[in-house]
Every structure is written in structure tokens, then in C-alpha cells.
Amino acid sequence: MKKLYSNKLVIFSLILPGLLLFIFAILAPICLSIYYGFTNYTGMGTYDMIGLENYKNLLHDEAFAISLRNSLLLAIGFICIQHPIAMIIAAVLDKLGGRAESFFRCVYFIPNVISIAVIAKLWGFIYNPNFGLLNNIVKAFGGKGDINWLDEKNAIWSVLIVLIWHGFGWGMLIYYTGIKNIDPTLYEAASIDGASQSQTFLRVTLPLMKPVIQVNVTMAVISALKQMETVYLLTQGGPGNSTQFAANYLYQQGFTAYRYGYGNAIGVIFIIICLIATVALNKVFEDRDEVRMRKHERDEEKRRNAMRKSVTVKNKLNSIKAVG
Numbered sequence: 001m002k003k004l005y006s007n008k009l010v011i012f013s014l015i016l017p018g019l020l021l022f023i024f025a026i027l028a029p030i031c032l033s034i035y036y037g038f039t040n041y042t043g044m045g046t047y048d049m050i051g052l053e054n055y056k057n058l059l060h061d062e063a064f065a066i067s068l069r070n071s072l073l074l075a076i077g078f079i080c081i082q083h084p085i086a087m088i089i090a091a092v093l094d095k096l097g098g099r100a101e102s103f104f105r106c107v108y109f110i111p112n113v114i115s116i117a118v119i120a121k122l123w124g125f126i127y128n129p130n131f132g133l134l135n136n137i138v139k140a141f142g143g144k145g146d147i148n149w150l151d152e153k154n155a156i157w158s159v160l161i162v163l164i165w166h167g168f169g170w171g172m173l174i175y176y177t178g179i180k181n182i183d184p185t186l187y188e189a190a191s192i193d194g195a196s197q198s199q200t201f202l203r204v205t206l207p208l209m210k211p212v213i214q215v216n217v218t219m220a221v222i223s224a225l226k227q228m229e230t231v232y233l234l235t236q237g238g239p240g241n242s243t244q245f246a247a248n249y250l251y252q253q254g255f256t257a258y259r260y261g262y263g264n265a266i267g268v269i270f271i272i273i274c275l276i277a278t279v280a281l282n283k284v285f286e287d288r289d290e291v292r293m294r295k296h297e298r299d300e301e302k303r304r305n306a307m308r309k310s311v312t313v314k315n316k317l318n319s320i321k322a323v324g
Contacts, residue, residue, distance in 0.1 A: 035264075036264040038261070042261075058265060062241070063244055067241070074163055111165060116230055119162070120233035124234060152242045155235055171216055182204070214282070221278075225247070
């Protein structure tokens, strides 16, 4: 088996399917988007190369600026509201045990298994200004109950609530899995040392969850940037562009306004923003001690290489002297 896996032809044949999938499903579309981003292509007929014109227009596009602002608001909502609550609930579920743990785990995950179309329709009824559930609750508490939750002033906050609620189950489940993978003996040791529940969470659970938090936060930020389906079905980016998001705006420009080249330019900027966000988050979550250790190891390796070179030079000089 070792001989088989050391064969370069076998290695290449194993890598080839995944490599072809990456080239045709990811790399080729990205390259085409970059190319069409420099054109005025409408999706049909001929087109001309217009250089950086699409990107210059993006700088002055108010709707695109609003879409980025809304994506940023959603990312902040995910990180500052959804994820802390998801982590606390995951920690509580871990302590519950038994049937209650299984029941509540399923309950919290239910929104993620419901169709996005159903979710959008459901919240459309809840937000309805005439017979919606929210306005009926306001009336029950003595209010007028005539609030338009999806008007230009309230729409973005209403949409953010839906998106944070809808994605809650995924975040909670990932944190729950991460907590379950922590060695129980660490909790036992903390309990013996007299640590309270909050101290155990802050000093044991939270530090050991750092890799899980990094993955979850990175996924949340990228999810906020590529948010489209729920927004499209609930508000279509309106009223005006108040609930516009980057991916939804890309779709509208490329396939509704027939500005395919412009839509691809938005896609390229979108990819760049995702890459920058991922690199930045990796930097934020980087283990400082590990970085220092790697730097120290590299320095030591350089020093050893320098010493070897010095010894080699001395040996050569001694050999030359001995021959002379």
C-alpha cells in the first residue's frame, strides 16, 4: 500500500477529479467574471471592452454602498447577537442531558430545515400591517397596532431579525458539537478546584472553543455577505434599496436589469471582500504564542543552516590548505 501511494501516477489520478471540479466549478467561473467585469455585456448579443468603467461606476453607486452597509450590519448582528446567544444555549444544552437536551436541540434547529420560501412567507404574514401577528400583539398591549414593519424606516431591522433567527440553529449546533468534544475531565478538575459555572465557562470552555468560534464567525461573515434568498423573497431589496444586500443586488443587476458585465464587476468585488474578511479573521484569531514559537523555530533553523555553511566552508579551506 505504501508503494502504491508513493507512485506519482496514482497520486495524480486521485487528485485529478477534485482538481477538475475545482477548475470548472470555481476557478473558471471566477476568471469569466473577471473578464466580463471589463465589458458592457447585457447577457445577449455582442459586447465591447470598456476597461474599468464598471468599477468606476460602482464607486458612485449608492445602492451598492447600501448593500455593503446592510451586509456589514448583518455580520455585526450575527457576531454580536446570534453567536453569543447560540454559544450560551449550546453550553446550557450540554448541561441538560437526557431527553430535554435532544428535544431542545431539535427545536432550535427546526428553522434551518424549513424551506426558505416558507420562512419568507411566514414572516411576511407576521409583519403584515393589516392582520399580522406583531400588530395584533401590539394591540393586545394597548397599542394602535398599525405599524408597517416593512416600510423604508423599519424594513432593514425587520429583515435582520428574520435572518438572525433563521441562521441561529446552525451556529448553535456547531458550538454544541465543539463543547461536546471538550474533555470532561477538565470540567471535573475545575469543579474540584472550586470554580463556579460561569468561571468554568470563561476559563475552560471559551478558550478551548477558539478554533470553533473562528470557523463559525468566518462562516457568519461570509453568509452575511452572500445573503440573498430570504431577502429576495421577503422584500426584493425594497422598499427602495433599504434592504438591499450585495448578492441580491448582484442578481438584480445581472439578471433583471440585464447589466451582466456590471453584475460580474460586483461579483469580483464581492470575492475580494470575502477573501479580505477571511484573512482578517484568521489574523484576529491567530494564536500569538504559536506564532512566536514558529518564528523562534524558523530563527533556530536559519542559525543551524548558517553554522552548517560555516563548518562546510572551514572544512573546504582546511582541505585546500592540506593539499597545498
